[in-house]
Every structure is written in C-alpha cells, then in structure tokens.
Amino acid sequence: MSQTADWPLLPLALRLEGASCLVVGETVQAERKCELLVKAGADIRRMGAEEFVKTSSSGSLATALENVMLVVSATGDTATDEAVAAEAHAIGVFVNVAENRLLSSAIFPSIVDRSPLLIAVSSGGEAPVLTRLIRNRLEAFLPARLGHLAQLASSLRERVKAKLTNINQRRRYWESVLEGQVPDLVYSGAEDKARARMLEVLDAADDIDSGGEVYLVGAGPGDPDLLTFRALRLMRQADVVLYDRLVSPQILDLVRRDAERIDVGKARSQHTVPQEEINEMLARLALEGKRVLRLKGGDPFIFGRGGEEIDLLASKGVPFQVVPGITAASGCAAYSGIPLTHRDHSQSVRFITAHLKNNTSDLPWFELVRPRQTLVFYMGLAALPLIARELVAHGMAGDMPAAIVSKGTLPEQRVLTSTISELAALVAAEEIPGPTIIIVGTVVRLRDQLAWQTDALDAAS
Numbered sequence: 001m002s003q004t005a006d007w008p009l010l011p012l013a014l015r016l017e018g019a020s021c022l023v024v025g026e027t028v029q030a031e032r033k034c035e036l037l038v039k040a041g042a043d044i045r046r047m048g049a050e051e052f053v054k055t056s057s058s059g060s061l062a063t064a065l066e067n068v069m070l071v072v073s074a075t076g077d078t079a080t081d082e083a084v085a086a087e088a089h090a091i092g093v094f095v096n097v098a099e100n101r102l103l104s105s106a107i108f109p110s111i112v113d114r115s116p117l118l119i120a121v122s123s124g125g126e127a128p129v130l131t132r133l134i135r136n137r138l139e140a141f142l143p144a145r146l147g148h149l150a151q152l153a154s155s156l157r158e159r160v161k162a163k164l165t166n167i168n169q170r171r172r173y174w175e176s177v178l179e180g181q182v183p184d185l186v187y188s189g190a191e192d193k194a195r196a197r198m199l200e201v202l203d204a205a206d207d208i209d210s211g212g213e214v215y216l217v218g219a220g221p222g223d224p225d226l227l228t229f230r231a232l233r234l235m236r237q238a239d240v241v242l243y244d245r246l247v248s249p250q251i252l253d254l255v256r257r258d259a260e261r262i263d264v265g266k267a268r269s270q271h272t273v274p275q276e277e278i279n280e281m282l283a284r285l286a287l288e289g290k291r292v293l294r295l296k297g298g299d300p301f302i303f304g305r306g307g308e309e310i311d312l313l314a315s316k317g318v319p320f321q322v323v324p325g326i327t328a329a330s331g332c333a334a335y336s337g338i339p340l341t342h343r344d345h346s347q348s349v350r351f352i353t354a355h356l357k358n359n360t361s362d363l364p365w366f367e368l369v370r371p372r373q374t375l376v377f378y379m380g381l382a383a384l385p386l387i388a389r390e391l392v393a394h395g396m397a398g399d400m401p402a403a404i405v406s407k408g409t410l411p412e413q414r415v416l417t418s419t420i421s422e423l424a425a426l427v428a429a430e431e432i433p434g435p436t437i438i439i440v441g442t443v444v445r446l447r448d449q450l451a452w453q454t455d456a457l458d459a460a461s
C-alpha cells in the first residue's frame with residue numbers, strides 16, 4: 001500500500017564494501033561519484049554513455065546489471081540518463097541520476113567527514129544551496145579532530161562493555177567522558193592523556209551512579225525554538241518520557257529517538273491517566289534506574305500540577321530537577337504583540353485558571369476588576385461567557401479590550417481581539433480551537449501597533 005510520504009527520502013547508511021556499483025557516464029560528476037564509491041570500498045563497474053546505448057540495444061544489459069546494488073548515471077545527456085534510470089527502476093535497483101532528483105531513487109548527501117563519524121546533510125535535492133550552507137556551518141563548527149575522538153571511543157568500546165554490563169551504566173559512562181575533559185584533550189592532540197583519563201573513569205566506574213532521576217521539564221507553549229538549553233539537553237538524555245497533550249509533536253521529535261514514550265495526555269474533563277497514577281509512575285520508573293523526563297506544556301509550576309508530582313518524589317527520596325518553561329501567557333502575549341504590562345496601561349498582571357469546578361463562579365471577581373491590571377485566563381474557552389458576565393457584573397466596563405489567542409506560538413496561532421462583552425460571541429462564530437488563553441485589559445489595544453507575527457493565521461477583527 002503506498003501513501004504520501006512525510007520523508008520522500010529516508011537517510012540510510014549503506015555498507016557498500018565489495019558491492020557492485022555501475023557508474024554510467026564519463027563526466028566530471030561521474031568521476032566525483034566514483035571517488036565517493038571508492039571511499040566506501042565499492043566494486044565499481046564503469047560504462048560510457050555510448051557503451052550503455054549499445055549494450056542496451058544488443059539486449060545484454062541484464063547481464064551487465066546482474067548483482068549490481070546501485071546504479072549511478074551521470075552521462076550529461078538527459079535521454080541516456082532517463083534510459084539508465086528506467087532500466088534500474090525496472091529491475092528494482094537503486095539509481096542515482098546526477099542533477100535529477102526526480103529520476104533518482106537514491107541521492108548522495110553532502111558529507112561532513114570526521115571518519116569514522118560521517119554527517120550527511122540532504123534536502124533531497126529540494127534546496128541544494130541551503131544544504132551547502134548548513135554543511136559549511138557544520139564544517140566550521142565541528143572540531144577537525146572529532147574523528148580521532150570517535151576512533152578513541154571505538155577502541156575502548158569492548159573494554160567498557162566487558163566492565164559495565166548494565167546498559168544504563170554504560171550510557172552514563174560514555175556521557176560522562178564525552179562531556180568531560182576528554183574531547184578537549186583529543187582536540188588539542190593529547191590523545192594519550194585522553195585515553196588515560198577514559199580508563200581512569202572506567203576503573204572507578206563502579207561508582208558511576210546508575211540510579212534514576214526525574215526531570216520535570218517545561219516544554220513551553222508549542223514553538224520548539226522556545227525550549228531552554230537545559231530542557232533540550234535533558235530531553236536528549238532521558239530513557240523514558242511521559243508527556244502531556246499540550247506538548248507539540250515538533251517538540252516531542254526532539255526527545256532522544258530511542259526513549260520510551262508514554263502519552264499521559266489530559267483533555268479537559270477527560271483525564272486519560274489519573275494524576276496519582278502519573279505520580280506513582282514517575283517514582284517507579286526512576287527507582288528502576290531510569291532517567292525519566294516528565295515533559296509538560298508551558299511551565300510545570302504554572303497550572304501544571306508540577307508541585308504534586310515532585311511532592312511524591314521528594315517523599316520517596318527520588319532525585320529530581322525542575323526546568324522552567326515559557327508559560328502560555330508569556331508565549332501567547334509575545335507572539336500576538338500584546339505586552340502583559342506597560343507603563344501607560346498596566347502595572348500588574350494576574351494569571352487565573354478558569355477551569356471552574358461544576359461551572360461555579362468561585363473566583364474573587366472583585367479583586368479581578370481593578371484599574372491598570374491585565375488578566376490572563378488559562379483554560380477559559382468554555383467559561384468565556386461566564387467570565388465576561390461576572391467581570392461586567394463586578395464593575396468592568398463592557399468595552400474593556402479583550403483578546404483570545406488560540407494555539408499560541410504555533411504556526412496555526414490565531415488571535416481575535418474584541419471587547420469583553422463581545423468576545424464570546426465572536427469566538428463562538430469563529431469556532432476557535434483550544435488551547436486558548438484570554439487576555440483582558442487595555443494592553444490589548446497595543447496589538448494593532450505591536451503585532452509582529454505576520455505569518456500567523458491571524459484573524460484579528
């Protein structure tokens with residue numbers, strides 16, 4: 001069954017040592033491809049464009065293609081390249097056609113060579129200049145002796161495996177040496193010292209802590225660029241991740257690829273995994289020796305129940321750390337051009353949860369209706385008519401500016417501005433999807449001059 005692919009080309013590394021590869025053409029590109037295939041140890045067969053045409057018309061092409069794993073065509077002649085590609089496709093062999101991504105089922109990526117470490121960069125031929133620029137950046141950024149580091153690590157691999165039989169312990173050993181002074185020793189040419197240091201750490205490896213830990217990490221409101229460096233680092237090293245519904249797929253993609261993923265997402269009034277169970281799960285997984293990433297939308301300590309989660313960990317003596325994230329109010333305000341405070345408008349801001357129990361209005365409404373104060377309601381979409389009614393009933397002017405930000409900071413962000421009396425009707429008419437936050441206060445007026453997210457699907461009224 002075929003379907004539209006998210007990745008029309010899957011990056012794979014091929015072991016071509018001793019494998020037959022046919023290169024058709026005598027152009028400069030054909031030479032370049034041959035050089036790469038030689039590096040990979042391929043058994044290269046060459047054929048000129050004319051020879052290909054002759055072989056094809058004499059019916060002996062099947063013999064020439066026998067046992068070939070990869071065909072490269074760089075004849076400089078479109079019709080011949082097309083004929084080569086057609087033959088290769090017909091017998092199900094991967095083919096690369098120089099400068100013709102549509103005819104190619106295999107492409108040669110740009111390579112940053114730090115053997116045995118190879119970094120391949122490719123846009124599948126869609127954006128070659130961008131690919132080149134990224135490759136240049138990587139070249140400049142990655143130390144020239146990075147390959148020596150990889151070789152050194154490889155030379156000790158079996159020894160480490162023999163000494164540390166537990167995979168978590170091994171992973172931690174490698175992280176500790178590769179994030180310590182060893183890389184700098186290698187880069188400065190002191191490989192003997194680097195090796196000695198690695199062995200020293202290995203000798204003391206029984207002391208390497210293989211105990212688990214919980215990372216309670218705020219993932220921000222959605223845009224992955226808003227993650228903190230620390231969040232990203234912990235996301236890269238976690239063994240298992242428990243994530244919420246509000247964590248965007250783009251962010252989840254940044255978690256270590258082989259980490260176990262557990263969706264404990266909560267929709268409003270539909271708690272898929274009860275909070276107590278999440279708390280217990282975190283403790284249990286960490287006590288099993290795992291590094292557990294609890295990834296939450298926004299900031300874990302703002303309407304995130306982060307406090308409850310670490311409460312149990314603290315009582316059981318499970319180590320944990322908390323990484324703040326950008327809360328929805330800050331992210332949505334910034335991306336919609338509505339400053340939450342402003343000398344001329346507002347000197348304080350209140351973050352309020354509008355997730356009202358049993359639809360009751362148990363908020364301190366009088367306190368909320370104050371001059372020069374911005375209100376930000378989280379989880380307020382369903383309660384918006386009630387919020388508006390209560391604020392006006394407690395003295396707020398009906399024409400107080402109000403905005404709703406839906407899916408803030410994501411490409412689908414929408415912002416509607418209106419007044420507190422009219423916002424609910426507008427939201428209902430536009431069928432605004434969650435998650436949303438509602439901002440109330442005269443700061444909303446500033447959006448007209450400060451909105452900078454011109455690409456967002458912006459429905460300001």
Ligand SMILES: C[S@@+](CC[C@H](N)C(=O)[O-])C[C@H]1O[C@@H](n2cnc3c(N)ncnc32)[C@H](O)[C@@H]1O
Nearest residue numbers: 298299302304327328378379407408435436437
């Ligand atoms: C359970 S609270 C979690 C808040 C989170 N801890 C934070 O600091 O942003 C969920 C609410 O946050 C708000 N929210 C989270 N992400 C949002 C986004 N990208 N755009 C708008 N509102 C968002 C919505 O009000 C949603 O109902």
